[in-house]
Amino acid sequence: MIAWNYSDTKLCGLLPELAQDANKYTRGKVSLVAGCSRYPGAAALAALASQRMGAGYTEVICAQKSVDTVRAVSPSLVVRSWKNLSPSDFPPMRAGHPSAYVLGPGFDASNGSCKKLAFTVLESACAPLVVDGGALAFLAAKKGRNLVRERFESGLDTVVTPHAGEAARLAAPFGFPTDDAGELARLISLAYGVTALVKGPKSFISDGEIVAVMGEGTPALAKAGTGDVLAGMIGALLAQGLASFDACVLAATLHARAGRLAASELTERCVVAEDLPRYLPLVIREFEALRDRMGEQELGARYSTHG
Template identity: 40%
Template sequence: MGKKGAAGFRPNRTGTDAESTGESPSQGQEAGAEAAQDGSGFGSGSLPPTVLDADALNILSEIEAWATHLPAERFVLTPHPGEMKRLLGTGHLEPDVVEVATDAAVRWKQVVVLKGATTVVAAPDGRSVVHAGGNPSLATAGTGDVLAGAIAGLLAQGLSLFDAAVLGVFLHAAAGAMVRDELGEAGTLASDVLARLPRAIKNLREGDK
């Protein structure tokens, strides 16, 4: 990623496939639940690396012992705190978001991106990376879909689950910072973030030269 690309990240602990899919709100909870029950859904061993967001996470939370139905190290889960509480089956999250995300990733055997003002990317092997570069433009409806799509696109290019999640979070935050600087913090749209992803990628590549 280079020095500039890594500047927004703080490693918390040291330590491919050419296809990917993303499961997000367009699926709908009802259709997703039917897919999960008939065997064509999340537990299918034929799935490529997959990003689960929004309704996909809500569907999972309704399945008893849901993590045991997923192939290990096959998914990136991208919950916000509310979705994280549902996945954990609790009404309260501990204040240490790094510990929450890391414990969940290890227990679920999946990569977890716990979104927030401070976003944590955690891996099943206990690694975690913290990004504290959030801003209000990234709290707009639909920006989570932009992040999920960015991670899915990086998975499709052959990055590992963890690397795709880390880089996706960085690029998403970089694009969000451009939106804030150019348009301010009020009235922005998810499409504003999406439109600036190519420039975020370009800036990262130029920083590596």
């Protein structure tokens, strides 16, 4: 196992470039299948985070009863019901229309409709996919394990983002020990054919070989809904073309720093999940400034070599 910490210079280089001639589709579309009637808030949080993380088009496909609630959160979200959702609602990826799916924030693991829907998405989504929240329980079931393996064999990337309780569910069918979160991330990655981000006070990201550690979080993040925000951020980076491992490391770091910045103004006690998408642009601005400075230095070095 190689433990890997990314430097800021590497991380800021991962931020997707914004083309001058971009349109909302070329910037990446995120489809969130999220938010049962019990948890519409989770879908809204993930969707706001996707927008702030740069996706050009964020769509929420949620329970009929959640539609009005999610719509009311932001007029720029495209929101529709998942009633009658079928495999034909998942078109193949088109050139110039990069996309990604996020499945499971605000899913109820004991709800049969959520289960059916999760299997439909696993079977039909022809794009990178983040599986989070209540959908992780369905991934651990035999059918879910088979479907995610089929995605792997077809070359489709899948990311799972369990907290410790959800990671234990994913570990159970294989009898993996759960006391070492880094090793657990690696084992889950190998067993399911996914990139695994095991969340906690420190988060561990693994592609089955490398394990990256992200230890910049704050207990301010230990509040309901912050994981939903992270799932939306990863989905947005995947839709903008980042590789799964890079998307996880970059999103987890930006998420932690947004939490720290929010806590510095609002106190660790008072930060809530919806503050994170509001503070994210300030953290991204710092990364963009660092990237600009690095670009200038590189240019300067090139001139001095030639001069």
